Amino acid sequence: MPVSTESRPARATLSQEPGRLCIAFSGDWRITDDHSHWHAPRLGHEKPAVRLDTSELGNWDSSLLLYLHSVTRWCQQQGLTLDDSALPAQLRQLASQFASAEKSSKPQDRSANLLEFVGNQTQAVWGQVREIAHFVGECSLSATRLLKNPASFRWRDCLAEMQQCGVMALPIVSLVSFLIGITLAYTGATILRLFGGDIWVADLIGLSVTREMAAVMTGVVLAGRTGAAFAAQIANMKANEEIDALSTLGVSATDFLVMPRILALAIMTPLLALYSVLLGILGGMLIALTILSIPPTAYWVEMLTIVDLSDVTTGLLKASAFGVIIGLSGSLRGLQADRSAEGVGRAATSAVVTSILLMVVADAFFAVLFNMLGW
Amino acid sequence: MPSPQVQPVLAPAAGPTGAPAIDVRGLECGYENKVVLQNLTFTVGQAELFFVIGGSGCGKSTLLRHLIGLNRPTAGEVRFFGQVFGDQGEKQRRELLKTFGVLFQSGALWSSLTLRENVALPLELHTALSKREREELATLKLSQVGLQGFEDYYPSEISGGMKKRAGLARALALDPAIVFFDEPSAGLDPITSRKLDELILSVRDTFGTTCVVVSHELASIMGIGDRVILLSREAKGIVAEGDPRLLARDSEHPLVREFFSSGGIRHAAPATPST
CATH class of the missing domain: 3.30.750 (Transcription Regulator spoIIAA)
Structure with a gap:
């Protein structure tokens, strides 16, 4: 009152x-x-x-x-x-x-049996694996369809996505890569100084950045920035019944929405990774110059003795694979989402988790593969 | 003003006699640089079933947001039982908020809580009741809206109409003197919608609650409304006020004629594009 x-x-x-x-x-x-x-x-x-x-x-x-x-x-x-x-x-x-x-109130028992819970979760994991495999298969079919008939590919969407996930990501990729270069140089310098091998900091940075860090860091940035955005967009479209509207036109959502995004990421991730290599090396060079008094020319020459084209190509190959992984997981989580606002949020979160997880697995796989091939 | 026969014998939540439940004077509503409604003056009597009607985009929901204090009016004032909302400090504001109940368009149930917990939360925040008492009362409120047996369900497990009813139970948790309804029939089928109307009517008759309903559903307006104000986008204000049945029969105003003959679904002024 x-x-x-x-x-x-x-x-x-x-x-x-x-x-x-x-x-x-x-x-x-x-x-x-x-x-x-x-x-x-x-x-x-x-x-x-x-x-x-x-x-x-x-x-x-x-x-x-x-x-x-x-x-x-x-x-x-x-x-x-x-x-x-x-x-x-x-x-x-x-x-x-x-x-x-x-009297009419009916309390409900929601506690679950442990055995039942473990069983359900295990089945869910198997279901997830199957869904991913199914989706990869669908994308391959879609890719062959589009190869046969490239005119039906949504080039404009693809270009727009390339701008979104590539050009727009330049500032954040620059910052992250430059700082990674600096951090690596500091860590390396502390140890290498102990036995007078200051100059090898150039080799350390050059090799780790080109082979590993550039691809991984670009992948992580894009997973958070682009993968989550793809999942949220597609989940939102699903909640809005836009995907169903496409199906009624006889257009597959994979052709129309997923392939342009995957291609955009597959092209832009290696380019961004290359740029990230450059920034990483620059970061290392700055620390070498200021802390270790190594002139940039000496740094460059030393680096070229160890880094060759195969390091760059393996790095870029990995980056391209990571791009495909991010695009696939983002789209998959978006398409799997519940038709609700809550589902959109969950799709974005799980897209990031899935893509980072799969990237780490793929990275380990590549490490073994390149080692066997001697690249 | 409420007609005498609807005044309950014993009005549990009725305010002090005399002052109208809501007294709006010269209210101007709007968002940044954009005036949506201006110079609104109207009163809502105690235990009145008051409808705010009008086509889409005429500012019905904006008015509601200003009345319940989610947005600040740019000019004018709103009095509840003779008191101005919001300019007497935070404590006063909280006291006044306890006398409000709001049923949002989609129910706005907290999804991580069961229905019983949803209804019990306002009681936990604003009363000194024990947990057992809160749960008993929540059970009662849910049964009053016809949701007995669903106390332990989560909002995601029930239908849209049930969500609205649960939202109403939550809005009634603190026995508010005024309940605001934002488009109660939105997204409901006609039968469920009529049932909700009956529920609103029975709440008013049982508790003497003042009900302010934002709606464009003609069946509800004609069925249970005591009095309406018709808002218009062009006039940025009230174009008609009174008993909906009399308005529909007697009014000469073109917008009123249009609204009441359109089934209430089309815009009050179809000549201009609306959002």
Whole structure:
């Protein structure tokens, strides 16, 4: 109730006479204000008849109902008779509704059996693997279709995506790669200095950045930036029934939405990785110059003794594969999403997790492969 | 003003006699640099079933957001039971908020809580009741809206109509003096929608609650409305006010004629494109 109004305090007064118990209500009962709470009185051997008196009662709400409910329950437990004839009809009706509501309430047991839970989760993992395999297969079919008929490819979408995931990502990729170069140089310098091998910091940076760091860091940035965006876009389209609208036109969502995105990422990720190599080397060069006093020319020449074209190509090959992985996981999670706002959020999150996970797995696979091939 | 026969015998949540439940004077609503409604003046009587109607984009929902304090009015004032909302400090504002219940368009149930927990949360925040009492009361409120047996369900497990009803149970948790409804029939089939109307009516009759309903559903307006104001995009304000049945029968105003003859679905002014 409005605060300024004078309201009388809500009270319930119990008065006990031999053989009778009277509960008198007075004041305005308001659930958000203080009011009396039910305290069971001490009873003698006799069972008094309980009578309710509402002659002094002002306004009331659910707080009074709660009180009455407690009284009713107590009377039932004690086997007392409750005389509620003095109650206003409306109050009596609500009180009986209260009692029946409690009876019809059905508590639910949601606890799950551990064995059942583990079983379900295991099956879910298998289901996930199958879904990924199915989606990769669908994309391959779509790719062959588009190779046969390149005119049906959505080149404009692809270019727009390339701009979004490539050009627009330049600032963040620059920052991350430059700082990675600096961090690596610092770490390397501390150890290499111990045995006077300062100059090898150039080899360390050159090799690790070209073969490993550039591709991985670009991949991580794009997974967060582009993979999540793909998943959210496609999930949103699904929630909006846009995907269904495509299907009714006989267009596959894979051809129309997924392939342009995957191709855009497959092309732009290696380019960004190449750029990232450059920035990483620059970062290392800066530290070599300022901390180790190695002139950039010496750094460059030393680096070229160890880094050759095969390092660059393996790095770029990996980056391209990472691009495909990001595009696939982003689109897959988007297409799998629930048709709700919540589903869109979950799709974006799981796209990032999936793509980073798959990238790390692929990276390990490439490490073994290149080692066997001697690249 | 409420007709005498609808005034409940004992109005549990009725305010002090005299002051109207809501008194809007010269209200101007809008967002940055854009005035949506201006110079609105109207009152809503206690225990009245008051409808705010109009075509899409006329500012119905904007008005509602300003009334419940989500947006600040750029000019004018809104009084609830004679008090101005929002200019008496945070504590006063919170006190006043306890007398409001709002049913949002999609129910706005908290998805991580069961229905019972949803209804019990306002009680937990604003009352000194014990956990057991809160749960008992939540069970009662849910049964009042016909959701007995669904107390432990999560919002994602029930249908749209049930979500609205659960939202109403939550809006009623604190026995508010005023309940605001934002398009209660949006997205519901006609039968469910009529049932919700009956529920709104029974809430008003049982608790003497003042109900402010934003709607463009003609069946609801004609069925349960005591009084309406018709907003218009062009006038940026009220073009008609009164009993909907009388307005539909007697009004000469072209916008009113159009609204009541269009089934309430088309825009009040179809000549201009609307969002």
